[in-house]
Amino acid sequence: MAKRDEQMPATRRDFLSALIKVWGVLTVVPFGTVVTKFLSPVKDSDIVRETMKVAMVSDIAENSAKIVRFNKDPVIIVHTMGGQFKAFSARCTHLGCVVQFKGDEGLPHFDCNCHGSQFDMNGKNIAGPAPRPLLPLKVTIEESSVLVTKV
């Protein structure tokens, strides 16, 4: 009988200990999931448009560029010396900085001032650490307006 009494508290403690562990897991796992979900960015509910009017032809002189917002992204529209309009995502393919049009230094090109990448007028990466060309977009001119369309 005495032996059984000695064992009783240990058994009760074991049970409580196991109960607390189970409670711990049942609390931590769901709460951890809730926190993880809470921290995840809210999904963008904005409508993504395929084509957008982004500027007027008169806004961009020859051999110059303008950075505009296309949906949420910056897009660079270039009016070339030959009178052509071109559009690229303005995000450098290296680490996402917004590129700059250089029309007055040698051949026209795009510079990324963050880490020195360069892109030619077709968006091709020609210098620096950028791994890919700039993402091209389609440009159409309608009634003096510049329209950009996803490719």
Added chain:
Amino acid sequence: MNLPSGYSAKVYVWLNERLPLDAVKEYLSKKTVPQHKHSMWYYFGGLTLFFFVVQLVTGILLSLYYKPTPEHAYESVKLIITQVEYGWLIRSLHSWSANLMIAMLFIHMFSAFLMKAYRKPRELMWVTGVLLLFLVLGFGFTGYLLPWDTMAYFATLIGTEVPKTMPLIGSYGVGLLKGGEEIGAETLTRMYSIHIIILPLLTIVIISLHVILNQVLGSSIPVGIKEARKPLTFFPNFLYRDLISWCLGFIALLTLATMYPWSIGDKADPLASAPVGIKPEWYFLPLYQTLRIVPSSVVGINGELLVNGVVGLASLLWLMIPFVDFRSRKEQKSSIFTAIGILLILYLVAMIILASTT
């Protein structure tokens, strides 16, 4: 040790009945700090702590006026530096003490490394110290966006792009940090929350551990160095010397903050090109320069992934130094690790100089 007298004695007695003050005094009176030809390096840990305290005080003051939204962040910092009485000084003290804290931390860390102060039984002092380095760099990164100027915007843009290449956790981690696909309101509030709540709480806990370990284990004497003089008692002798170094640190901080007040650039514009000459703060220049040098692909491996991998592994190794420097563990001179430390210092300095001049 002198006992306090008069009114303060009554307070002491009252407190001593409730807290183990006598035991603490007894302990501190017995604790000593070794004196040898490298003893001067012992003061840099205290200086780092001092600048952290300045960070806390000035940070709390700045938070009274700062507004963490893209519409108001820039204007609120402008208000602080132009309209609020001594606002320019508080902000300048905050920015300069951040830089000085990181500088002192680097000196403290490399001196501890070269003196092999991480030897048994001080392994956990090293580990907590390296964790503090990561936290302090986190402070630098999260605090940098808060003024919401052009430099801050692009530095954060790059900083949050870099980890994206990490397999599995990269994109998820960046999403957690940015709170969306682009740098915006959610990024600013997350950075602010990390900067003023999460990092300070973690830092205070780890600093406490680091300091308690230092009190319990004492300062390490480098291998093969003989104590030149009688050890200095920690309380009050070493503490007074520490306080003198804090005074000098404060004078340096005040001089920098008043002679070179911290400025603010143009307001961040997500549609503006990154400005020419954009560079991060000096302590991120080695990473910046490495990213510039490493090509987009190295033997078929993505350049950023390679840099991330090497920096991640090196950081882990740095954290584990006490457990891999086997010679130091046996109280033997470990010239390989001395060479690693010197090479690392040279690399960091060279990258900072290269990035600043090109």
